[in-house]
Amino acid sequence: MNAPRDPLLHHVPELLPRLLPTAMLEALRERFGARCSTALALREQHGRDESPFDVPPPEAVVFAESNEDIAAVLALANAHRVPVIPYGAGTSLEGHLLAVQGGISLDVSRMNRILRIHPEDLTATVQAGVTRNQLNAEIRQQGLFFPIDPGADASLGGMAATRASGTNAVRYGTMKENVLGLTVATPDGRLLPTGSRARKSSAGYDLTRLYVGSEGTLGVICDVTVRLYPLPEAVSAAVCSFASIDAAVRTTIAIIQMGVPIARCELLDAHAVRAVNRHDKLTLREAPMLLMEFHGSEASVAEQAALVQEIAREHDGTDFEWATTPEDRTRLWAARHHAYLSALQMKPGCRCVTTDTCVPISQLAASIQASIDEVEASGLPYFIVGHVGDGNFHMGYLIDPAIPAERATAERLSAQMVSRAIRLEGTCTGEHGIGLHKQGFLLAEAGEDAVDQMRTIKRALDPNNIMNPGKIFG
Amino acid sequence: MNAPRDPLLHHVPELLPRLLPTAMLEALRERFGARCSTALALREQHGRDESPFDVPPPEAVVFAESNEDIAAVLALANAHRVPVIPYGAGTSLEGHLLAVQGGISLDVSRMNRILRIHPEDLTATVQAGVTRNQLNAEIRQQGLFFPIDPGADASLGGMAATRASGTNAVRYGTMKENVLGLTVATPDGRLLPTGSRARKSSAGYDLTRLYVGSEGTLGVICDVTVRLYPLPEAVSAAVCSFASIDAAVRTTIAIIQMGVPIARCELLDAHAVRAVNRHDKLTLREAPMLLMEFHGSEASVAEQAALVQEIAREHDGTDFEWATTPEDRTRLWAARHHAYLSALQMKPGCRCVTTDTCVPISQLAASIQASIDEVEASGLPYFIVGHVGDGNFHMGYLIDPAIPAERATAERLSAQMVSRAIRLEGTCTGEHGIGLHKQGFLLAEAGEDAVDQMRTIKRALDPNNIMNPGKIFG
Incomplete structure (x- = not known):
């Protein structure tokens, strides 16, 4: 547990890992069987992303296959105060996936079903593990495409979580503009929809936009409803x-x-x-x-x-x-x-x-x-x-x-x-997110009061700080 | 105080008006002089909007002329637990302005300066009381326009607060897509920026989108930075x-x-x-x-x-x-x-x-x-x-x-x-907001868990419930 610290992380306050209690591991094994693993190779694979940081891996990996799986892991983790780190395609760049406080890597890559395509409405609803290439391969035959293209073949859940954009954003916008709604699992294990399939809505707080870009710190994105576009002539x-x-x-x-x-x-x-x-x-x-x-x-x-x-x-x-x-x-x-x-x-x-x-x-x-x-x-x-x-x-x-x-x-x-x-009135991150490394930059950019608001929201929605702790702010 | 209740509001839980303490009124008068008024005609004018509801007017009207004025009113109101209702152009349709729990109408219409126009970046920053026609008159000579058009000559602050859209949204999007950042005053009287002038950002929670559409229930919008567009050829x-x-x-x-x-x-x-x-x-x-x-x-x-x-x-x-x-x-x-x-x-x-x-x-x-x-x-x-x-x-x-x-x-x-x-997977409100009348509809649409999340955020950011209380949810 006391592996030498990556010197690149000198900005980030050192966090103590929280232990995974045996009772919780047993409960996970009972529900998930072989879909819950503590094998070192698997943990190490889930303990790194495209960032250059070395951090000890998570203590276990759980493969979710349904929204209910996700909710069950969260309810358990919340009861035991154990960190949960959502894992999609592993393509994030800012250390979002790293288990800085230990805990569970919750892998949603098997949740890779395209749930519904509505060509006539130009919308699709996909499970969080569906990748952008998979979606595009599926809808191309219907004359449609999904434009957000961060380079890597990222999962839609991960792209929503980091507010990804990429090469087409100049015309089509980012995930912010192209997610209509989500189903999210809250830290206490409830599943809730954040939006409808309407193109616009003024119905209450914009929970969708709150989770888009929240880097897994407020809940787990289970499915994503996105806008599609007709393939250009x-x-x-x-x-x-x-x-x-x-x-x-x-x-x-x-x-x-x-x-x-x-x-x-x-x-x-x-x-x-x-x-x-x-x-x-x-x-x-x-x-x-x-x-x-x-x-x-x-x-x-x-x-x-x-x-x-x-x-x-x-x-x-x-x-x-x-x-x-x-x-x-x-x-x-x-x-x-x-x-x-x-x-x-x-x-x-x-x-x-x-x-x-x-x-x-x-x-x-x-x-x-x-x-x-x-x-x-x-x-x-x-x-x-x-x-x-x-x-x-x-x-x-x-x-x-x-x-x-x-x-x-x-x-x-x-x-x-x-x-x-x-x-110059710009931002430290256009599309990669804050993760581990840019926390000081976020403070410099947004100011203490704004970061304090973010922390207040985090504390209110995740009072036990189980959701990807140590990311965005220390 | 016990005026007969508008029967159209039978859905809305009846709320007791909170009294405006003499000490607070005196403090307001000391700071604002004639810009703080309890004249009945003025209060009545500020106690109605384009909605069909009859509710007793606010107890006082204060005219803000600066961000610091707004922050000062909020700090006082927070200390005295007195409701504050932001007032822009008075064009809202859902009872957003009505003083269902008494309190202060905080009129920002005199904050009508266009602070900065950056034609080369296609952005403008305006005080909350600037109306869309005023902005368009100003930028037309520079070959630019601001497309969001809800019909009425609403203030930009009010348009942001209700997530307004209108006739051009099909091409240019709504306030959600066109606000780059805000300065908001929080209920405890702090002023904070929610965004930069960059076209996109992944820097932390999307506070901008949280305030856009929050109907004055989380804080007061002081200024708004929006995207502009070149006038089409x-x-x-x-x-x-x-x-x-x-x-x-x-x-x-x-x-x-x-x-x-x-x-x-x-x-x-x-x-x-x-x-x-x-x-x-x-x-x-x-x-x-x-x-x-x-x-x-x-x-x-x-x-x-x-x-x-x-x-x-x-x-x-x-x-x-x-x-x-x-x-x-x-x-x-x-x-x-x-x-x-x-x-x-x-x-x-x-x-x-x-x-x-x-x-x-x-x-x-x-x-x-x-x-x-x-x-x-x-x-x-x-x-x-x-x-x-x-x-x-x-x-x-x-x-x-x-x-x-x-x-x-x-x-x-x-x-x-x-x-x-x-x-049909649509929404009860595309652009007018929830206000007083659609609270039951919001619950039916979003579900109890989602509305509960909204309430949790509200409680965290406005613990004394002074910001436009009784709107969106009871």
Whole structure:
């Protein structure tokens, strides 16, 4: 229990693990049989995510197969004051899944049924473990799609819990805009619906939006009702290279300010392009690049594309290249989604410290440039990818985990970037969430009174602090 | 204090008014001077809204001119356990402003400064008392507009508090999607920001969305940061008449299902058209009508319009008529916004009981038709207007307030309609809020556990129950 502490977690108050009482473990085994496991390999698999933190694993893993399973685990855990950490696809980036106070990892990945699709209403209700690719494969034949795309094939429950967004958010919004309602299990084991299937409602407090982004700290998301969209009649993607990141970002700003309904507008810096060229065997020009996509009727896509091409030209964009076939588009977007892994392979054995600031779009160019100046001065290798249409970008610092000085440098650079984003009226996290690591940033951004309100809500809805304790705030 | 009770409020538990202690009144007078008044006329003006309920007025009215004024009133009220009811433009429909437990009406209408406009980021921050027309007049010269349009010239603070939407929501969303952040005053007199100016954020609980739609029960909204949009290059409006409401609604359903980015799609039934013809001296065909608007580039508007005209023709839409000049469009939309007042004039001395259900769009035609069958059988005069693109419609029952049987009939019809909407997975209120009158409906819709969660949040954030007590839940 007293494993050495991950030095990256120096910001986070040290929490004592709470023991899993034998009585509770026996009750779990009785109900769940082999679906409750304390095998070390399984616990370790459930005790890490895509974050770089080392924390001892949970004490047991339980696989839920129904809402009632979830409610039963919570009722038991609440009675025994044992932490419960919901686990979906394991793709979170901020240590959301880590058992900092021990307890149970509640795996909902077997809750992977698509419960209802209403094509005529453009809605679907899915169990929390359904992934976005699974949903899209299912609804494509009905001419529909679900646009939220955080890169990883995350579960819808996890995406709701972190308020995920990704490449399509500039046009379609984030999970905040696209979740109509949830069924959540409360810490005392009740199941409650938070919304209807109506497109809008003014019926009381917006419980849906309270759970969306709550990172598993208020309850467990059992199912998710989302908005769907008709597959666009026409889709067209394009890449365009620029002499500088500044020119690429200024192009983006102009596109947004003119109200072009662009569906995706992604920035890759030269490092990221180089990495994906190598990983995906592409021959993209190794310069700052915008990767864009347009959705609409044939005529509207053509019109948007012409307008964007004109804007890009004004900013000396070159090598404007179209990908109109589905295969070409898929190759490009696959490369974009591989950027993170591709970059890791540029420095064998490295780990990546990823930032996630989001600023008002007028501040984006200055914000990125200052961050580049700082990282260049530090000598750390890095890459940038960004959902720049939203003012959101990720800088990945590639560090050698064995060299504490590199970790410290990455932390310092990240903190500088976040301070700047907050000064510019932006946020420390556009889409990854707070988790373990950004708790100090949240305090700096929202202020003590706002974080105190969040804590008050947490205490009221989870008085025994069993739901993913130690996340968002200490 | 023991005025006879409005019989329309029989659903609502009777609450004892709490007295305003002399010490508090004196403290208010000392700080606010003439801005604190107990004059009966002023109190009566602040003791009613557009709802049909008769409740005794608040005991005093205080005019706030700054965030600090608001915080000061709340700190005092909290110390003395005195209710505070925020008051903006007085346009709410569900009794939100009524002083059911006495207390102070806190009028923020003098907080009417536009604090900051960032055209390059498409954001504006305004004090809570700024109205939507005021904001739009100010930003029009910069080529921008704020789309949320609930009809009345409501204040932005009030619109946020009721999660308002209106005619443009089908394309631009509601206040939920368009508020980036708020400054709120908490019941203990702290001022806190709930969001940044970033387009998206995953930084902790979504306090913004918790206050949006909280109907003044959790705190006072001091200022509102909203998203703005570039004025579309081209705008075109059209009316089209149909042989039946069913045909008009089926046209709407097809438009939405095909993903046409229509900006407004409003239904008026023959009664509503007749009323606005008379009130606005128009000559619209007195049949079910869709009033639509398209935003975009010239080419895109033309394309949308052609597609919609084709869909309408398939449903035997006739008299398709375009309004492309701003003057013609303004006349049409003014008429739409006068529908409520125009209908009231069809039955002199009447009051209107208005419904606000919103259902999944596939259920809209059946939902409206069943409601028509019921009201026709009752013999009450009525009219229908609807934001049908969202599945939201309002039926107005015109009753003689002196005839209790008419009130009872309207109540029965309304309850039937709400039960049906809930059965169809819709909501009792798409945009007006719960207020006083829909508390039973909220319970039926959300269930006891969800309402209990709302109450738990309320108790945690407003432990002395001073913020607009008796609203949303008893």
